Amino acid sequence: MDRNHLKHQVLNMRRSLFDQLEELKDDANPNFVEEIVTLFYTDSARLIQNIEQALVNKPIDFVRLDDMLHQFKGSSSSIGAKKVKEACTQFGEYISAENAEGCTRALQLIKQEYAVLRRKLETYFQVYRWRDNLDKLRLHICSDLHKEPSGLAICEN
Amino acid sequence: MNLSNDKGSMSTASSSVVSDKFPAGLRVLVVDDDPTCLKILEKMLRTCYYDVTKSNRAEHALDMLRDKRKVFDIVISDVHMPDMDGFKLLEQVGLEMDLPVIMMSADDSKSVVMKGVTHGACDYLIKPVRIEALKNIWQHVVRKKKNEWRELEQSGSVDEGDRLQKPSEDVDYSSSANEGNWRSSKRRKDEEEEADDRDDSSTLKKPRVVWSVELHQQFVAAVNQLGIDKAVPKKILELMNVPGLTRENVASHLQKYRLYLRRLSGVSQHQGNSFMSSQEATYGPLSSLNGLDLQTLAAAGQIPAQSLATLQAAGLSRPTAKSGIPMPLVDQRNLFSFENAKLRFGEGQPQHMSSGKQMNLLHGIPTSMEPKQLVNLHHSAQSLGGMNMQVGAHGGHSGQSSSLLMQMAQPQARGQILNEPAGGQVPRLPTSTGQPILSNGISGGVLARNGIGENGRGTGYNPVSQTSSMLNFPLNHTAELPGNSFPLGSTPGISNLPSKGGYQEDANSDIKGSAGFIASYDIFNDLQQHKSNGWELQNVGLTFDASQHSNSLQSNIAVAPSVLINQAYSSSQRSGQSSNASVTGKAIFSVGEGTEHGNGQNVGQHQHLTNLLGDNSMRVKTERDASFQPALFPQHFGQEDLMSAILKQQDGIGPAENEFDFDEYPLDNIPV
Numbered sequence: 001m002d003r004n005h006l007k008h009q010v011l012n013m014r015r016s017l018f019d020q021l022e023e024l025k026d027d028a029n030p031n032f033v034e035e036i037v038t039l040f041y042t043d044s045a046r047l048i049q050n051i052e053q054a055l056v057n058k059p060i061d062f063v064r065l066d067d068m069l070h071q072f073k074g075s076s077s078s079i080g081a082k083k084v085k086e087a088c089t090q091f092g093e094y095i096s097a098e099n100a101e102g103c104t105r106a107l108q109l110i111k112q113e114y115a116v117l118r119r120k121l122e123t124y125f126q127v128y129r130w131r132d133n134l135d136k137l138r139l140h141i142c143s144d145l146h147k148e149p150s151g152l153a154i155c156e157n
Numbered sequence: 158m159n160l161s162n163d164k165g166s167m168s169t170a171s172s173s174v175v176s177d178k179f180p181a182g183l184r185v186l187v188v189d190d191d192p193t194c195l196k197i198l199e200k201m202l203r204t205c206y207y208d209v210t211k212s213n214r215a216e217h218a219l220d221m222l223r224d225k226r227k228v229f230d231i232v233i234s235d236v237h238m239p240d241m242d243g244f245k246l247l248e249q250v251g252l253e254m255d256l257p258v259i260m261m262s263a264d265d266s267k268s269v270v271m272k273g274v275t276h277g278a279c280d281y282l283i284k285p286v287r288i289e290a291l292k293n294i295w296q297h298v299v300r301k302k303k304n305e306w307r308e309l310e311q312s313g314s315v316d317e318g319d320r321l322q323k324p325s326e327d328v329d330y331s332s333s334a335n336e337g338n339w340r341s342s343k344r345r346k347d348e349e350e351e352a353d354d355r356d357d358s359s360t361l362k363k364p365r366v367v368w369s370v371e372l373h374q375q376f377v378a379a380v381n382q383l384g385i386d387k388a389v390p391k392k393i394l395e396l397m398n399v400p401g402l403t404r405e406n407v408a409s410h411l412q413k414y415r416l417y418l419r420r421l422s423g424v425s426q427h428q429g430n431s432f433m434s435s436q437e438a439t440y441g442p443l444s445s446l447n448g449l450d451l452q453t454l455a456a457a458g459q460i461p462a463q464s465l466a467t468l469q470a471a472g473l474s475r476p477t478a479k480s481g482i483p484m485p486l487v488d489q490r491n492l493f494s495f496e497n498a499k500l501r502f503g504e505g506q507p508q509h510m511s512s513g514k515q516m517n518l519l520h521g522i523p524t525s526m527e528p529k530q531l532v533n534l535h536h537s538a539q540s541l542g543g544m545n546m547q548v549g550a551h552g553g554h555s556g557q558s559s560s561l562l563m564q565m566a567q568p569q570a571r572g573q574i575l576n577e578p579a580g581g582q583v584p585r586l587p588t589s590t591g592q593p594i595l596s597n598g599i600s601g602g603v604l605a606r607n608g609i610g611e612n613g614r615g616t617g618y619n620p621v622s623q624t625s626s627m628l629n630f631p632l633n634h635t636a637e638l639p640g641n642s643f644p645l646g647s648t649p650g651i652s653n654l655p656s657k658g659g660y661q662e663d664a665n666s667d668i669k670g671s672a673g674f675i676a677s678y679d680i681f682n683d684l685q686q687h688k689s690n691g692w693e694l695q696n697v698g699l700t701f702d703a704s705q706h707s708n709s710l711q712s713n714i715a716v717a718p719s720v721l722i723n724q725a726y727s728s729s730q731r732s733g734q735s736s737n738a739s740v741t742g743k744a745i746f747s748v749g750e751g752t753e754h755g756n757g758q759n760v761g762q763h764q765h766l767t768n769l770l771g772d773n774s775m776r777v778k779t780e781r782d783a784s785f786q787p788a789l790f791p792q793h794f795g796q797e798d799l800m801s802a803i804l805k806q807q808d809g810i811g812p813a814e815n816e817f818d819f820d821e822y823p824l825d826n827i828p829v
Contacts (some may be wrong), residue, residue, distance in 0.1 A: 074263035
C-alpha cells in the first residue's frame with residue numbers, strides 16, 4: 001500500500017539513533033542494546049572520572065581534556081543520548097575557551113544529564129523486559145485458549 | 158547473526174571488485190578505543206554483510222594490516238585515540254598499504270575534518286554514525302581500485318610511447334590546467350584503451366614501489382640532470398641506478414611529476430601575479446611546511462621565475478631548512494584560523510614559518526598535488542623530524558604540514574594522481590575522489606593555481622566539497638570560489654562549534670510535576686499484583702520515589718507507556734470489558750484501563766488518577782475515552798498519545814506521532 005510505504009519511509013527518517021540500535025538486535029544478540037548500554041556505563045564512568053581528575057590538576061591540560069571529552073561525546077552520541085551529547089558540546093566550548101571554571105560547571109551538567117540518562121535507561125530496560133514477558137505471557141495464554149473447545153478468541157494476534 | 162561464514166566464502170570469491178554479492182564480504186578493519194562505539198560499529202557493519210575485524214588499539218591494527226595473511230579492503234578509524242593519533246594511523250596506512258581510510262569522530266569541527274582531508278582520508282564520518290553511512294563505504298574501495306587500474310594502464314602505455322605521448326600530453330595538460338585533470342586523464346585513458354598494447358604486466362598488480370624521499374630526490378636529480386624535456390624513464394632509471402626499480406615505476410612517477418610541474422607552471426602563468434597583489438596571501442604558514450619542493454622545482458627550472466619571485470616577494474622565502482626544522486611547522490591550527498575570509502597565511506604567525514617553505518600556499522588550496530609532492534612532504538618531514546607523517550605529527554597540530562596541504566577538492570583534481578599507486582607512489586594517502594593530498598611542499602605555483610590569486614584570496618580553498626562531497630563541508634566563508642571556500646574561520650580552539658547550541662537545560666522542568674504520578678504508580682502496583690504475573694512494576698514504582706519531581710516525572714513518564722501497555726494487554730485479554738474510564742484529558746491511563754479488575758474498582762482508580770493528574774500538563778487525546786474496544790488498536794493510540802504527549806512535554810514538539818499507527822509498541826525516542 002502506498003500509504004503504508006510512505007508511512008514507513010517517514011518512520012524511517014524519524015527513527016532515532018536509539019531505534020537504530022534496537023534494530024541491530026537479532027537472534028544472536030537479543031539484548032544487544034542492553035549490552036551496549038552496560039558497556040557504555042562502565043566506560044563512561046571511567047571517562048567522567050578521568051575528566052574530573054584532569055580538571056583538578058593544575059595546570060589543566062586542555063588538549064587531553066578535549067580528547068577525553070570527544071571520546072565521551074562519541075560514545076554517548078552513539079547510543080543516542082542526545083542531552084548528554086549536548087552537554088558535552090557545551091563543555092567542549094569551555095575547553096576551547098580554556099575556561100576552567102566554565103568547564104567545571106559544564107562537567108556538573110554532564111554528570112547530571114548522565115544520571116538522568118542512566119535512570120531512564122534502567123527504566124527502559126525494565127519496561128522492555130516487561131514487554132517481552134508480556135508478549136510471552138500473551139502467547140502462552142493465547143495458545144492455551146486456542147486449545148479450548150470454546151473457541152473463544154481472545155488474543156488479537 | 159553471523160554471516161562471517163558466508164562472508165568468508167564470499168570474500169574469497171569476490172576477489173574482483175565487483176561481484177554479484179558485492180559489497181558483501183568487504184573486509185573492514187575498525188579501530189576505535191571506545192568500546193561502546195566499537196561494538197556498535199561492528200554490529201552495524203555485520204548487518205551490512207561486511208567482514209569485520211575490530212581493534213581498540215592503533216598499534217595492533219597496524220600489525221594486523223602489515224600481516225600479510227590478513228587482507229583488508231578498507232579501514233575505519235577514530236580520530237582521538239590515546240595510543241596513537243588517528244591521523245597518524247591514517248598516514249601510515251596510506252603510505253604502507255594504500256588502503257582507503259575513513260576517519261570518524263564526535264568532533265565535527267571544521268579544522269579536524271579538514272585535517273582528515275589533508276591527511277588523505279577518503280571520508281570523515283561524524284559520530285553518531287548511522288548505519289546508512291556505513292552501507293556506502295564500499296564506494297571508496299571501488300573508487301580507489303578504479304584509479305589504480307587507470308594508473309597502471311596509463312603507466313603501461315607511457316612506457317611504450319613515451320615520446321609519442323608527450324605531445325598529446327602537452328595538449329592534455331594545457332587543457333587540464335584549465336579544466337580538470339580528470340578530463341585529460343580520461344582522454345588519455347580512452348586513447349590508451351583504444352590503443353592496444355596494454356602491456357600485460359601493467360594490468361597485473363605489481364608490487365608497489367614506495368617512493369621514499371631519497372628515492373624521489375634521486376629521481377628529481379636524474380630528471381634535472383637530463384633536463385625535463387629529455388628525461389625519459391629509461392635514462393632516468395639508469396641514472397638513478399636503483400636495484401629493483403622498473404622502468405614502469407619510473408615512467409608512472411615521471412608522468413605524475415610532469416603533471417605536477419605543468420600544473421605549477423600552468424597555473425602560475427594563468428594566474429599571472431594576481432596573488433602577488435594580495436597582501437594577505439602570505440604563504441607563510443605554508444612555507445613553513447617542509448616543502449623542499451619549491452627549491453627542488455625551482456632547481457629543475459620548472460617553476461616559472463615569476464611565481465617563484467612572487468612567492469619570495471611574499472616574504473615567504475625562507476630557505477628550506479631541511480634539516481632539523483622543528484616539526485611544529487605550521488601549526489595547522491594557525492593555518493586554519495583565519496578570521497577573515499582572506500587567507501592570512503603568514504600573518505601573525507611568523508613563528509610558524511620556521512621552515513619557510515613557501516610552497517604550501519596551498520594550504521587548503523585545492524591543488525592537485527602530485528603524489529610526488531606528497532612524497533616530498535612526507536619525506537622531508539620525515540627527514541626533518543624523523544617522524545612519520547608528521548604531518549600527522551601529533552604534537553598537537555604542529556607539523557601538520559602535510560595536513561595543510563592537502564588538497565582539497567580540486568576542481569582540477571587529477572585525482573588519479575594521488576590515488577594512483579601505480580608504481581607505488583608513496584604517500585599513499587588514500588584519497589578516493591580526486592583529492593590530491595596536498596603535501597607541504599607544494600610549490601608556490603600551485604598555490605597560485607589554486608586560485609589564491611584568482612580568488613583574490615582568502616579563499617583560495619577550493620571547495621572541498623567539490624570532490625569530497627562526503628565531507629559535507631559547509632565551507633562557506635567567503636565563497637568566492639564556486640562552491641565553498643573554507644571558512645577557516647574556525648579557530649582551533651573552538652573545536653566544538655555549538656552546533657546544537659542549546660541543550661535543554663531544563664528538560665526536567667518540562668514536566669510539571671505532580672507527585673500524583675508517584676502515587677499513581679502505587680496504584681498500578683496494586684493492579685499488577687492482581688495480575689500476579691510477576692512483573693516488576695513494583696520495583697519500578699519504588700524507584701520512582703525519586704527525590705526530584707522532575708526527574709521522577711521523567712522516569713515516570715518513561716514507565717507510563719509500559720504501564721499503559723500492561724493495561725492494554727490485560728484489557729485485551731479480558732476483552733470485552735470496556736469500562737473506560739473516562740479519560741479526562743490527562744489520565745492517560747484510563748485508556749484500556751478499565752478492565753481487569755472490575756469496573757468499579759477501576760473507575761474508582763481512574764478518578765483517583767484523574768485527580769492526581771489534575772494539573773498534569775500532559776495532554777492526551779480525549780477522543781479515545783469511551784468505548785474502549787477490545788481491539789488493541791485504541792491501545793496503540795493511547796500509547797501514542799502518551800508518547801507524544803511525553804515527547805511534547807519534553808521536547809516541545811507536537812504530538813506528531815499520533816498519525817502513525819505503530820505496529821507494535823515502539824518506545825521510540827526515549828527522551829534522553
